[in-house]
Amino acid sequence: MGKKNRRINKGRVSRIGNYAIPSPIIDPTSISCTTFNILAPIYKRLNHEDPSYRESDVKDYWLNRNQRILDWLLCERSTIICLQEFWVGNEELVSMYDQRLGDAGYMNFKLARTNNRGDGLLTAVHKDYFKIINHQELLFNDFGDRVAQLLHVELIAPLSQFRNSNVRQEILIVNTHLIFPHNSSLCLERLRQVYKILQYVESYQKENKLDPLPILLCGDWNGSKKGHIYKFLRSQGFVSSYDTAHQYTDADAHKWVSHRNHRGNICGVDFIWLLNPNRYRKLLNASWSEAVFGMFKYQLRRASLTEDDAFAFLKADSPGNYITYSGFCEALRQLNLIGHCNGLSVEEIQELWVQADMDGNGVLDYKEFKQRIWKASCTERGDESEETRDDDTEQTIGFNVKNAVLFPTEVEKGTWPEDYSLSDHARLTVVFSPVKMPCPRLTLC
Template structure:
């Protein structure tokens, strides 16, 4: 089983030179030539599954090009447009001689980013070794770009919606034994809360697994996969793997709350220095419900622009009051933040090592690589022009 994920940079977003108004979509020769080269690369890789983001669904000629060339190569295609006529969306292509698609569902996030996800139930056509045909739940998605400081919260909510949907999808189809692959452009690095949230639920990055990158700090910038329109390079494209024997006992909502507290901590630290609790107190001995609401609003995490709802803030207050005395004191605050930090770091190191030796219904990461190879060394080659993202390909075996 092999999978390639690639944000192919929709021509409607691809800038030409330094002109903010000029887009590649206005030059047919440019976008057609570039996408032919993208297809050449994808067909050369010959992956079992191809997950594309920023696929220009509004252009019939480009859609027909991909349909024709992928169809001729034996791929079945599934497309999903972003909501509100954004023009682009997702394309997932499955090699028919390798896998059967037993179900395909669409997930609409219904938020300001108009983002979507595809969820597929796949089954191998042939037996893999001594076991029956391999079954996999695969997700293709593209989370929102961090246009504003509180968009980290929006990305986290999108990731939560995906995992909640997958949880129901697996229960509905009795797929507790099936591994999960999350593919796409996550628009966040290894130091972000989405990464920590997924790790807390047992997911591992296939590329980091293949390269044995265990140290989140030392290895955070070993590789890059994206150069954004500001010229910054970062690693945002992942193929996440969750094996059935790595399911976490921590409830999904609990992991989400811990990740939100991580975002709150970073927001306070960025705005008011290291003493986040001192900011909460404002000269008082305890933090009340009203204090918490006011503090969340001051760092733009409350209600406006996809911030926390009043119900979510109340949920966080209950979670923060660890001794259930009706207020949040310094001990509650420190225990909460220290527990959040320790929990995901512990899972990061333990999970990566343990997953290497798992058997049974699990998948093992056999190989993973980016193209072009320079991005694996943390640099972005000026000669690379297929996209502003690097494709990631990973292969798996029992």
């Protein structure tokens, strides 16, 4: 291994390339989080001419690779570890992770995908820094057999800036792995999966009467900064921690990658999303509708339709200058958004129609079409002030992004190293600096 990738860790600092990730052992003012799709041996092909020959067939191969993955994880010593494609179906591998992570002080939570798919998720948090308040499992029970984990934890590390204060120090952590978009219809399925996660988190907060907490969404999202998932989460107030650390904008999507997929394409799909308690949040179903309308508009523009052409397409044979519900449904069908197992449900279509029909008269005129469909976009919401306030309002913890690193380092320049063999994904680690902020009530705008 070259010097630039060598780790120096004597209980102090893990160095990756030109960046240093401070260990919380010597930096009690921060926590760190690592997300990593470790490529389940049942999916890793050893011979492209024989796709049935997998790493899971050769114990020495998968054992050695996973030992090396654990070496890296334990060297880095993140306070939170979120793994995807964890081979839950192999007892020896599960035992190895349980033992090594357990010996290092981690509490481990595992969740298999539904229908015995063989792989799943592992979320580990260090017992010296977190107390587990609750652990929930989310089974999507839909196409793709995807799942998610929700951990509600309390920081117990003696963060120096919050000693002897009444600041609440609780966090919600989500780990997930969304479906791969093998075709355009599955893009809608991935959007639906994210919507379910946010619905679940929102319901959990309401049922437990929780005021807003910091939320970390970690995992393999199988979608890039150019996609609808990215825009949808941004509209809900989430920020991409890696992009925040590097001050990247949407125009910088080409500057980093995190995955080389089975088609040989490289893309950035691994994220740690952060939502602070003081972020403005729109109604979830309104953001969902905007996201679907964004997909709707994307399909119309792919067909080279102008605004007027798109309205005429939706209007179809309507006798007036308006769009009827039946014409709207027919357009959805022609754009492949309904009419198949992953398409919009009747309830989802009706919700879209209600959002679009602003005056509730049962049809969409040109103004409603323009405002709700053609101009639809999942706009990012602005921050409230993150400065500490010393007034009488209840205070809670929030986070600033202190640093974020992808490994191997080549991916931070948008290239994929041929000699990288740990996984087909890069590992993302983010360091967060806790800050005190006012605690608003859970009222979603």
